[in-house]
Amino acid sequence: MKPPVFEYVRPASLAEALDALASSEDAKVLAGGQSLIPMMNMRLARPGLLVDINHIPELTEIHDNGDTLHLGALVRHYQLETDARIKAAFPLIPEAERLIGHPAIRTRGTIGGSLSHADPAAELPVLAMLGEWNMTVHSRDGGARTIPAEEFFMSYLMTTMGPDELLTRITVPKQLAGASHIREFAVRSGDFALAIAAAMVSLNGDGSIATVRFALGGVGDVPWRNRELESSFVGTMGSDALWRDIGRQAALAIDPVDDMHASAAHRRQLAETLLTESLHRAAEMARERSGR
Amino acid sequence: MPNITLTVNGTQHRLEVDPRWLLADVLREQLNLTGTHLGCEQGVCGACTILLNGRPARSCLTLAVTADGSDIITVEGLAHNGQLHPVQEAFWQEHALQCGFCTPGFLITSVHFLSENPNPTREEIREALSGNLCRCTGYQHIVNAVERASETMRKGATHAVPQD
Ligand SMILES: Cc1cc2nc3c(=O)[nH]c(=O)nc-3n(C[C@H](O)[C@H](O)[C@H](O)COP(=O)(O)OP(=O)(O)OC[C@H]3O[C@@H](n4cnc5c(N)ncnc54)[C@H](O)[C@@H]3O)c2cc1C
Ligand code: FES
Ligand code: FES
Numbered sequence: 001m002k003p004p005v006f007e008y009v010r011p012a013s014l015a016e017a018l019d020a021l022a023s024s025e026d027a028k029v030l031a032g033g034q035s036l037i038p039m040m041n042m043r044l045a046r047p048g049l050l051v052d053i054n055h056i057p058e059l060t061e062i063h064d065n066g067d068t069l070h071l072g073a074l075v076r077h078y079q080l081e082t083d084a085r086i087k088a089a090f091p092l093i094p095e096a097e098r099l100i101g102h103p104a105i106r107t108r109g110t111i112g113g114s115l116s117h118a119d120p121a122a123e124l125p126v127l128a129m130l131g132e133w134n135m136t137v138h139s140r141d142g143g144a145r146t147i148p149a150e151e152f153f154m155s156y157l158m159t160t161m162g163p164d165e166l167l168t169r170i171t172v173p174k175q176l177a178g179a180s181h182i183r184e185f186a187v188r189s190g191d192f193a194l195a196i197a198a199a200m201v202s203l204n205g206d207g208s209i210a211t212v213r214f215a216l217g218g219v220g221d222v223p224w225r226n227r228e229l230e231s232s233f234v235g236t237m238g239s240d241a242l243w244r245d246i247g248r249q250a251a252l253a254i255d256p257v258d259d260m261h262a263s264a265a266h267r268r269q270l271a272e273t274l275l276t277e278s279l280h281r282a283a284e285m286a287r288e289r290s291g292r
Numbered sequence: 293m294p295n296i297t298l299t300v301n302g303t304q305h306r307l308e309v310d311p312r313w314l315l316a317d318v319l320r321e322q323l324n325l326t327g328t329h330l331g332c333e334q335g336v337c338g339a340c341t342i343l344l345n346g347r348p349a350r351s352c353l354t355l356a357v358t359a360d361g362s363d364i365i366t367v368e369g370l371a372h373n374g375q376l377h378p379v380q381e382a383f384w385q386e387h388a389l390q391c392g393f394c395t396p397g398f399l400i401t402s403v404h405f406l407s408e409n410p411n412p413t414r415e416e417i418r419e420a421l422s423g424n425l426c427r428c429t430g431y432q433h434i435v436n437a438v439e440r441a442s443e444t445m446r447k448g449a450t451h452a453v454p455q456d
Binding site for chain 1: 294312317333334335338344348349350352354357358360401405419422423
């Protein structure tokens with residue numbers, strides 16, 4: 001199994017990359033290659049032109065901007081796992097990274113590739129929804145625009161980026177209050193998860209909920225979040241009963257389908273259990289952190 | 293065809309490669325380093341794992357052209373002056389291979405893992421090796437071997453991380 005024949009360019013700058021993407025109808029970006037190359041090896045993808053962005057230095061930058069962290073699209077999984085600035089800004093990133101593939105996959109795979117690939121069972125898209133990340137994309141003819149996570153994931157393996165657009169930067173608002181947790185169920189360590197649940201909780205002095213966010217992966221075409229449901233719990237006292245109730249309500253709100261890996265019912269049950277556990281753990285950490 | 297430079301096991305090579313050639317194919321076909329095996333060619337089995345600039349990577353999911361300028365260690369680069377690497381030695385002592393197809397990937401993965409975690413628990417070893425598949429051994433002896441290697445390396449056996 002070898003990838004089919006393709007043209008290859010290796011731009012050294014963003015401008016050259018955007019030119020290349022605009023020049024061909026069936027150009028594809030090559031980042032870490034950990035999703036694209038397997039698809040090419042199996043002939044599921046046959047791009048005519050491969051635009052290798054691995055040698056564009058500006059895409060590798062990590063920049064602290066005060067309230068936000070800017071991550072270049074080429075920041076690799078292993079950096080997300082180990083960089084102290086990233087851990088301080090959004091501790092769920094390194095936590096989630098340990099669930100992504102294996103160390104050898106994390107050496108090459110990138111944040112930009114993971115978000116652009118938009119696998120609904122991938123961890124980083126779930127975090128993007130939970131953390132309200134913003135995606136900056138560039139094209140030669142359209143210039144730059146910023147897409148909030150909520151509008152970025154369109155369908156299974158599809159984003160709202162155009163074919164000539166390049167994801168260049170991810171803006172991660174720092175998590176300032178409360179605590180967060182991610183849980184998933186995968187059949188084997190390193191496999192894609194059957195379901196993922198991530199939660200972020202901050203509590204008031206009396207133990208009631210100041211803010212709560214939760215997102216699910218693997219349970220639909222795109223990562224799932226429902227802000228209206230979240231805000232209905234603000235002010236409620238945090239308790240095991242409440243975490244169970246949220247888990248149950250979220251499980252009723254999703255619409256998973258049967259596939260070769262798991263039935264819809266199994267996924268719904270996993271989502272409920274994982275979310276309940278995630279909320280419980282995040283609240284526990286939020287309490288520890290504020291010394292209550 | 294593009295020209296690239298790869299430093300493999302300390303030797304620099306100037307190569308002409310077709311863009312669609314995988315790094316694994318260039319290592320095997322052009323450089324005759326056939327110790328790097330190809331099992332699945334989709335990143336799952338780990339047999340093709342090499343060290344790319346000091347970190348484990350799948351040579352089946354890396355185009356040779358994109359690796360231009362990289363420093364690569366393959367299983368052939370682990371032994372030095374006819375002396376096996378302590379991890380290789382431990383695999384031999386512990387009978388950690390049968391057909392040997394998966395072994396190069398396990399060795400490379402283990403060498404890198406022990407350089408980052410010199411004193412692992414068995415649980416950590418299992419987790420570290422979870423991206424490598426073996427159809428023969430049942431893994432027990434592989435875990436034993438990595439544990440043994442960690443002990444001998446902590447006692448000061450040489451070249452924990454391959455030098456070129
Ligand atoms: C064995 C194995 C296990 C894995 N397990 C997991 C897992 O558990 N969880 C998980 O989340 N992932 C997993 N992955 C996938 C891995 O995380 C990939 O690294 C990731 O999905 C894609 O990132 P990449 O940089 O390798 O992108 P590539 O493979 O290079 O590209 C993927 C897609 O995104 C496009 N693209 C890439 N970068 C950009 C950009 N900057 N702008 C626009 N388009 C772009 C490409 O054109 C392509 O369509 C696994 C992969 C393997 C092989
Ligand atoms: S051949 Fe590369 S992981 Fe199986
Ligand atoms: S020894 Fe045969 S596959 Fe591992």
